[in-house]
Amino acid sequence: MKTNLLGIDIGGTKCAIIYGIQQGEHLTLVDKKKFQTTCVDETIGNILAGLEEMMTLHGLTPLNTKAIGISCGGPLDSSEGIILSPPNLPGWNAIPIVSLIEKRVRIRAKLQNDANACALAEWKFGAGKGTKNMVFLTFGTGLGAGLILNGSLYSGTNDNAGELGHIRMVDFGPVGYGKKGSLEGLASGGGIAQLARMYLLEKFQQGEKVSWCTLEELNEVTAQKVAEEAIKGDPLAQKVYETSAIYLGKGLAVLIDLLNPEMIVIGGIYSRNKSMMESVIQQVIREEALSDSSKVCTVKPALLGENIGDYAALSIAFA
Structure with a gap:
């Protein structure tokens, strides 16, 4: 069974919207859209617009897409989905990024800091596959x-x-x-x-x-x-x-x-x-x-x- 996934990588200089397909324990990168990180409002606007463009291009909907993962440097509150003033993102003060995305595209989203996200990636699909600790x-x-x-x-x-x-x-x-x-x-x-x-x-x-x-x-x-x-x-x-x-x-x-x-x-x-x-x-x-x-x-x-x-x-x- 194939599952559609979307990802958002928020960095201090660049951001990316990623579309991938999960099939069992395999993950295939399908498409990616990159853009510069600028001021807060403009960058958030570009993230939301980029998501919609990616969904339209590949026929993705809330019905056929499992979730959206958001990777961002901390500090943040992953349980509430809020970005809390990361040093590499000036002005990103208490940004409720998960609720902003879920309201716009109607797909559930989850926020996690970038080190944790990379740990998940290497554990599931990389060098750490099959390990417990x-x-x-x-x-x-x-x-x-x-x-x-x-x-x-x-x-x-x-x-x-x-x-x-x-x-x-x-x-x-x-x-x-x-x-x-x-x-x-x-x-x-x-x-x-x-x-x-x-x-x-x-x-x-x-x-x-x-x-x-x-x-x-x-x-x-x-x-x-x-x-x-x-x-x-x-x-x-x-x-x-x-x-x-x-x-x-x-x-x-x-x-x-x-x-x-x-x-x-x-x-x-x-x-x-x-x-x-x-x-x-x-x-x-x-x-x-x-x-x-x-x-x-x-x-x-x-x-x-x-x-x-x-x-x-x-x-x-x-x-």
Whole structure:
């Protein structure tokens, strides 16, 4: 039996409307409409119009469409369907997105934060398929976790479970998630860029030159640029990624000791740079985590790749 699903992926720079078809345990992406995230009213208007366009194009109705899944960065209230002032969405203050959508298209909708949505996607259709206890880490611009425990999504008392990036790893260090020395400050796209700038500035102040960056270019350094140079064999860039991997490993060891998962799936930067980080992470886990727990936990890169946001939104509808 085929089931029609719709998804909405709300991001700080872009939004997307996704149409997919579920057949058993398989999910097929059929169509996608993307547009820029602008001011609140305009973006909501584009979301509603985009949904109607997608439904008209594919003959979707409230009778033949199961649900609409909405993936958005937190904080939010998933039970009430309200977006609560996410830092990457200025002006989105107490937006009742679920009721706005349900009133407009008459299809039931569900809101979930993006890390939880990605966890559902990788659990149902990706690397974590078949597991009972799985953790998904976003590891992109920031760092967050989605928790699948005892075969279901665990989001906490008020949707704040899994905020691994907020844990302070060192007293002083790169800032992430509003906290200096946090795991997000050390193991995320923004954190890697900050680490690189620290190492680069140290070189510059010692009068040394770096082939791939000048003092004037220091503030333009990105995690992607550092990865490119590390892959080419630059020792300083490799040291940056090694440092990030060490702290990520420490964070994973905490998860392993606390939750005893059978799998940790990591997306984003880790998926693209596994070869530079995996051995370091595994060494730290061996040193830090309980052996009885670590030996039953596998760390894998996300399987859904660049389409994970599409699968994530549809997975909310699927669930």
